[in-house]
Amino acid sequence: MSEPAESERELRRAVIATALAMNARGINRGKSGNVSARLRDDICDGFVVTPTGLAYDETQPEDIVPMTLDGEARGSRLPSSEWRFHRDIYRARLDVNAIVHAHAPFATALACLSRGIPAFHYMVAVAGGRDIRCAPYATFGTQELSDRVLAALDGRKACLLAHHGMIAVGTSLSGALALAVEVETLAEIYWRALSIGQPQMLADVEMDVILEKFRTYGQPRRATE
Ligand SMILES: [Zn+2]
Numbered sequence: 001m002s003e004p005a006e007s008e009r010e011l012r013r014a015v016i017a018t019a020l021a022m023n024a025r026g027i028n029r030g031k032s033g034n035v036s037a038r039l040r041d042d043i044c045d046g047f048v049v050t051p052t053g054l055a056y057d058e059t060q061p062e063d064i065v066p067m068t069l070d071g072e073a074r075g076s077r078l079p080s081s082e083w084r085f086h087r088d089i090y091r092a093r094l095d096v097n098a099i100v101h102a103h104a105p106f107a108t109a110l111a112c113l114s115r116g117i118p119a120f121h122y123m124v125a126v127a128g129g130r131d132i133r134c135a136p137y138a139t140f141g142t143q144e145l146s147d148r149v150l151a152a153l154d155g156r157k158a159c160l161l162a163h164h165g166m167i168a169v170g171t172s173l174s175g176a177l178a179l180a181v182e183v184e185t186l187a188e189i190y191w192r193a194l195s196i197g198q199p200q201m202l203a204d205v206e207m208d209v210i211l212e213k214f215r216t217y218g219q220p221r222r223a224t225e
Contacts, residue, residue: 004066010142011037011048012064018100019056025177027184031055033165034080037173038090038097045069047090051077066104077177085146089169092150096169098176104166106187110134111160114160120199126182127158127168130207137162158183 004012021034022028036049046068050056054063054077065079071087073079086099103131109116116134118123124132135152138145149167152159158179166183170176193199196203201208 005041007063008041008048008066012061014173015048015050015064016056016059016061018177019050019059022100022102022176022180023056027104027180028077032103034082034086034101035173036080036086036090036099039066049079049083049086051079052081053078058067070185079102081141082145084141084143085149085167087166088146088150089153093153093169094118095171098169098173100168100170100173100176100180101165102168102180102184104113104180104184106191107160107166107184108164109191110187111162111164111166114162116160117183117190119202119204119207120190120193121186122202122207123182123186125207125210125214126179128156129211130204132158132160132183132186134160134162138163140164153191160187174218 015035015037022035023035031053034050034163036047038047038133046066048064048066050059051063051065063077065075065077067071067079067083067087069071069087069091071083089096089099111134114134119130133152133156135148138148149159150162153167153169155172158166160166166180168176168180168183170179
């Protein structure tokens with residue numbers, strides 16, 4: 001088999017760095033979770049994903065598994081058991097170049113009650129909508145879970161997975177990781193708020209104002225403004 005191109009090697013290294021950062025930032029522990037990045041090369045469009053059952057601090061670039069959007073893997077390792085939702089997200093969402101899946105403790109605690117994160121705080125809009133949905137439970141690695149993830153992510157950049165964990169997507173690995181950390185932070189604050197009372201929700205109209213602000217936040221101003 002031919003050696004991967006330097007750009008692919010770099011992407012593999014970046015996927016490992018993101019998986020290590022996921023654990024270092026406290027949003028995942030041990031071998032749980034997985035990370036992928038979209039791979040575009042001359043041969044095919046696909047993605048590279050962390051392998052199954054290998055500790056992130058033992059993972060080398062050659063262990064990262066390249067896959068096509070048809071779900072074919074190459075390389076010496078088996079892909080993460082969750083490769084289906086990675087593939088299906090890249091197929092359905094052309095805006096997504098990276099995916100972080102973590103068993104983040106606070107987000108997962110809410111997901112174990114099949115609770116998403118409602119508009120209790122304006123930063124919920126950072127995931128792209130008025131709330132962060134929780135996908136109904138399905139067995140890990142199944143097409144059923146992938147279908148439910150896609151529905152929960154519709155119009156969103158993050159969702160929780162009932163009795164399982166959370167997913168954040170982005171245009172880059174650093175963006176997906178930052179969003180995953182933000183979702184876990186929101187889950188923790190929501191959990192703390194629920195432990196002392198019942199937070200009031202922001203109105204839809206206010207969340208729409210925030211969503212519009214986030215759409216233009218960080219964008220260069222037009223010269224005429
Ligand atoms: Zn998982």
